[in-house]
Amino acid sequence: MSIFLWIPKVLACGLSPLAALSGFLGAALGLVNRDLRSMVLGLFGASVATRYVYKVTGPHHGFERAFGPDWEACIPPQVRQEMLSRRWSLRAFDPPRTPWIQDVHIATDPQDGDRLYADLWIPHEGVTPSGLVVLYLHGSGWHYGGKDMRTRRFFRHLTNQGHVIIDFAYRLAPRVDLYQMIFDVKRAISWMKNNAVNYGVDENKIVLMGGSAGAQLALLAAYTPNDPRFQPLDVQQDTSICGVVSYYGPTDLIELHRYFEAKFRRIPVRRSFLIKVPITRWEKRARRTGFLPPDGRFVTPIEILPNLIGDLPDRATDLYNLFSPINHVGAHCPPTLLLQGLHDFGGMVNQVRSLHEALFNAGVMSILVEFHNTEHGFDLIPPKWSPATQAATYDTERFLALLAYS
Incomplete structure (x- = not known):
């Protein structure tokens, strides 16, 4: 499989x-x-x-279609010098070391007292600030992982171009549901706007970025600014942002669950002793390393969304639609960069294409970059020589520069 x-x-x-x-x-x-x-x-x-x-x-024409034929002229020459000169090179140099601050307290959920943390990556002295901040949401399947998940080299690269990075640890299932996850993201946006001056950024230049489940949260938060359904009562700040970047993020949760059911129904669950023992051992190791939260457990692909939303799509259609970014597309949506591998085991390809088409029809700047024969999570293993990772970084840094300097 x-x-x-x-x-x-x-x-x-x-x-x-x-x-x-x-x-x-x-x-x-x-x-x-x-x-x-x-x-x-x-x-x-x-x-x-x-x-x-x-x-x-290979080259593509996404930037010309979205930003016009002279889009490169919008990026200052001194900024272009710090970018990758081509979409791939075997000589993959490591970016300079960058100071970062771990476990910064971002917010507290007033209902249950959970404290939310992030790591902050700040451009080192000598780098001209761009005024732009990236709020990054890690991939997780909504159940696993955390901040600082094989992204250090990528963050060093972006901070060397003057951007501030917030690597945010939103809470995971089963402790919270999708409502609370998106509330966490809105709290992080609000915190950044309230503290923009302290970090030398423009509160109107916040970009959401995420991978996989983190990308779904980034897209949903980007397309629902100030929507009371997705805004916690303790956030009174404007939560609009200026752009969003999705690395292989799901956009239609009903379609995602149908794909999981079709492809992964035969994956064994913990019904027998032979299956339960190794899964239990894996869970213990994953909790020790922080990959699994203390109250988390292993879930198969077909269990992910029912566990998260509380029921199957047939009985909770409205909720599945509500949390699908594609159902919130409109002229209000910010410029969007979609990066998608065409061999994605999660079946996101058609979803992402549909989102790109919907954004285009709504008059929103959208760039879809597809990577031939490339899998889900391509930017995480191994990031240095990977052609897809370098090409995606090349596109991401130019997208961010256009938002910062246009």
Whole structure:
């Protein structure tokens, strides 16, 4: 099943440049040794890997369509110098070290007293502030993970261009539901606006960004500013933002659950001793490392949304529709960047395409970048040489610069 091949596929795509080099080397050795089989296999492997790199990192016209043919002129030359010069390079230099502040208290839920925290990434001295802040929401399946999840290199890269990053730890299921998660995001937006002066940012230049479930929350919060259904009573601040970036985020929860049911129904749940024991052991290790919250548990794909929303789509259609970003599209929506792998095991491809079309029809600036043969979570493993990661970073940094300087 595709979910069990996820990590090998992500690794294979990320390491494709090294696979291409190895293939060419094998072919050369085969030629020297007059080994036809080695030469043919080496050339075949190299050609497959090279084709992947070419397809993933090729140019697209999304920025021209959204921002006009002269969009690059809107980015100051000194800012462009700090950006990736091309969509992929084997010489992947590490960005400079950046100061960051861990576990900053952002807000407290007045109902249950839960304290919300974030890590703050601040541009180092000598970097000209852009005035823009990115509120980042990690991928989680709404049940797992937390802040500081394989994103340090990416954040260092963005802060080197003058942006402030808030790596926010929103609360997870089963402790909270989707209402409370989106409330947490609105609290983080409000906190940033109230503290903008302290960090040298413009309160009107907040961008939401997220991966997977975090992207769903980012899109939903971006498309529902000041909507009382998604605004906690303790937030009186305007919660509108200037842009949103989605890395492989679901946009239609009914469609997502249908896909999970069709693809993952055979994944075993803890009904037998042979299944229950390893899952229980994994849960203990995951809690120790912080990947699973103290009250969390392993859930299969078909359990994720019913656990989160409280019922199946047939009996809670209104709630599934309410929490689907695509149902909140309108002319009020901010510019949107959608980054999507075409081999996503979560089945987000058609959802993201539908969202892009809906935004376009509503007159909203939207850029959809699709990555050939690329999996869900492509930017996390391994981030340095991955063609898809570099290409996505190339697009993300230009999108942020346009929002900061246009």
